Structure formats: structure tokens, C-alpha cells
Amino acid sequence: MTNIIEVNNLSFRYKNKFIFDNLNLAIKEGEWVSIVGPNGSGKTTLAKLLVGLLPSNDSIIVDNLPFNNDNMALVRKRIGIIFTNTSNYFVGETVADEIAFVLENQAYKHNEMESMIHNIAALLEIDKLLDKDPQTLSGGEKQKVALASVLVSDPKILIIDGALEMIDANTKKEIFNLISKLQKELSLTIINLTHDLEETYYADRIIVIKDGCILVDGPTKEVLKEDKVFNRIGLEIPFMVDLSIKLQLYGLIDKLIFDMNEMVDALWQ
Numbered sequence: 017m018t019n020i021i022e023v024n025n026l027s028f029r030y031k032n033k034f035i036f037d038n039l040n041l042a043i044k045e046g047e048w049v050s051i052v053g054p055n056g057s058g059k060t061t062l063a064k065l066l067v068g069l070l071p072s073n074d075s076i077i078v079d080n081l082p083f084n085n086d087n088m089a090l091v092r093k094r095i096g097i098i099f100t101n102t103s104n105y106f107v108g109e110t111v112a113d114e115i116a117f118v119l120e121n122q123a124y125k126h127n128e129m130e131s132m133i134h135n136i137a138a139l140l141e142i143d144k145l146l147d148k149d150p151q152t153l154s155g156g157e158k159q160k161v162a163l164a165s166v167l168v169s170d171p172k173i174l175i176i177d178g179a180l181e182m183i184d185a186n187t188k189k190e191i192f193n194l195i196s197k198l199q200k201e202l203s204l205t206i207i208n209l210t211h212d213l214e215e216t217y218y219a220d221r222i223i224v225i226k227d228g229c230i231l232v233d234g235p236t237k238e239v240l241k242e243d244k245v246f247n248r249i250g251l252e253i254p255f256m257v258d259l260s261i262k263l264q265l266y267g268l269i270d271k272l273i274f275d276m277n278e279m280v281d282a283l284w285q
């Protein structure tokens with residue numbers, strides 16, 4: 017598979033504080049990558065660099081286009097991002113207006129917009145919310161609207177920067193299941209930056225960063241076994257991962273299991 021994002025020797029600093037010094041990273045088209053690290057490790061800075069909110073001096077290539085001033089508009093069309101507080105910036109009087117706002121900015125015609133809004137609302141299961149005031153929605157609904165606003169213009173890459181960390185566990189699961197479905201239907205590449213290791217269950221690959229450096233990079237189920245690394249950098253190991261690692265030591269199961277029912281079945285056999 018081809019690389020949709022390449023980060024080559026990226027260096028970035030705020031005033032005299034280096035956040036990244038020669039960072040290298042490649043993400044394949046269609047991959048779901050979780051970038052995890054404790055607070056202050058550089059996740060949001062990386063997300064901002066990847067969407068061009070901070071300058072990266074030609075060291076980031078998106079879909080074969082170097083991210084620079086000449087290509088800014090083209091590259092931005094390929095990437096959508098949702099942040100923790102995206103909903104603070106809602107401007108529409110209704111959810112439909114909120115989603116339409118993005119399309120208006122990209123100069124879509126009004127007759128195209130209506131079907132685009134309905135299609136994305138159906139995919140995100142928010143059709144019934146289209147006439148509501150976005151400010152009156154629950155946290156989970158707001159994040160679904162934020163996702164719809166980003167995905168309606170059909171980006172190739174979705175970046176989720178801590179956007180679901182404050183959402184309750186059940187709603188988070190529901191939203192991640194929706195994103196999984198969308199990933200397949202829309203052939204999305206997903207980059208989820210978080211300090212919550214439970215969010216990585218959905219990923220194909222985990223990259224662990226600390227102080228702007230990559231500590232571990234590999235398939236999800238391999239990286240989640242690195243409990244010593246997570247302990248050292250202060251990331252909480254999810255209960256099911258911890259339990260799986262211990263049961264594997266006793267030879268009771270032979271892989272990491274994230275779901276309690278699946279665990280019970282495996283132990284019962």
C-alpha cells in the first residue's frame with residue numbers, strides 16, 4: 017500500500033523549545049494509526065503540523081503533495097480534523113446549517129449540498145438531529161456533528177486529536193464503531209492522537225511518543241504488550257490489557273483480548 021502521509025526529518029520548536037527534532041514517520045493509505053503519549057509529549061503539535069496550522073517547511077508530504085504555501089488549499093481538502101473542543105466553535109443555528117457551513121466555505125452549489133448533508137447525517141446516524149440547535153446536544157452528539165462537518169467534504173484522512181477523551185465509555189464505543197464503519201465505506205485513513213490506551217483497540221498500529229520522540233511503533237496487539245514502556249511514561253494500562261498480559265503469563269490465553277465476553281469464552285474453552 018502507498019504512503020498517504022510522509023514526515024521526513026521534521027523539526028519544530030516553539031520559540032527556543034524544541035518539540036520535534038528530525039522526526040520521521042510514514043502512514044499508509046487506509047491505515048488506522050493511534051499516536052499515544054502522555055500530556056505534553058507533542059500530540060497536538062503534531063496534529064497541527066499535519067493539518068498545516070503550524071509550519072512544517074516541506075517536511076510533510078500528504079498524498080504526494082508537499083505541505084507548503086503553494087499546496088496548502090489542496091492538502092487541506094484531503095485532511096479533516098476534530099479536536100476536544102471542536103463544538104465550542106459551532107456557528108450554525110441548526111445541525112444542518114453547521115454541516116452546510118463547511119460546504120459553503122468550499123463553494124459547493126446549494127443543490128449539491130442538501131444530498132451531501134443528508135448522506136453524511138445518515139452515515140453518522142444523526143438524521144433526526146438536523147433541525148436541532150447544535151448547542152443543545154449531548155457531548156457525544158456534538159462530536160458526531162463535528163465528525164459530520166469534517167467528513168461531509170470527503171477528506172481522505174481523518175485526524176482525531178483527543179476529541180473523544182472526555183466522552184463516556186459507552187458513547188465513545190458507539191462513536192468508534194461508527195468511525196470503523198465509515199473508515200471502510202469512505203476508505204479513510206485515520207490518525208487518532210490520545211493518552212487513552214482503550215482508544216487504540218480500534219487501530220491497526222500504535223505509535224508511542226514521548227517528548228517528541230517515537231519510543232515504539234508496531235501492530236496494535238504487539239505494542240499493547242509493552243506494559244513496561246507505558247508504566248515508565250505514565251500511561252494507564254487498560255484493565256483488559258493488564259488482565260490479558262497476566263493470563264498469558266499463566267498460559268491461560270494466547271492473545272490479548274479486549275472484550276469481557278470474548279475473554280470469558282476463551283477461558284471457558
Ligand code: ADP
Nearest residue numbers: 030033035053054055056057058059060061062
Ligand atoms: P500533547 O498534545 O501531547 O499534550 P502538546 O503538543 O500540546 O502535547 O505540547 C507539547 C509541548 O509543547 C508541551 O511542553 C507544551 O507545553 C508545549 N507547547 C504547546 N503549545 C505551545 C505554544 N503555543 N507555545 C509554547 N509551547 C507550547
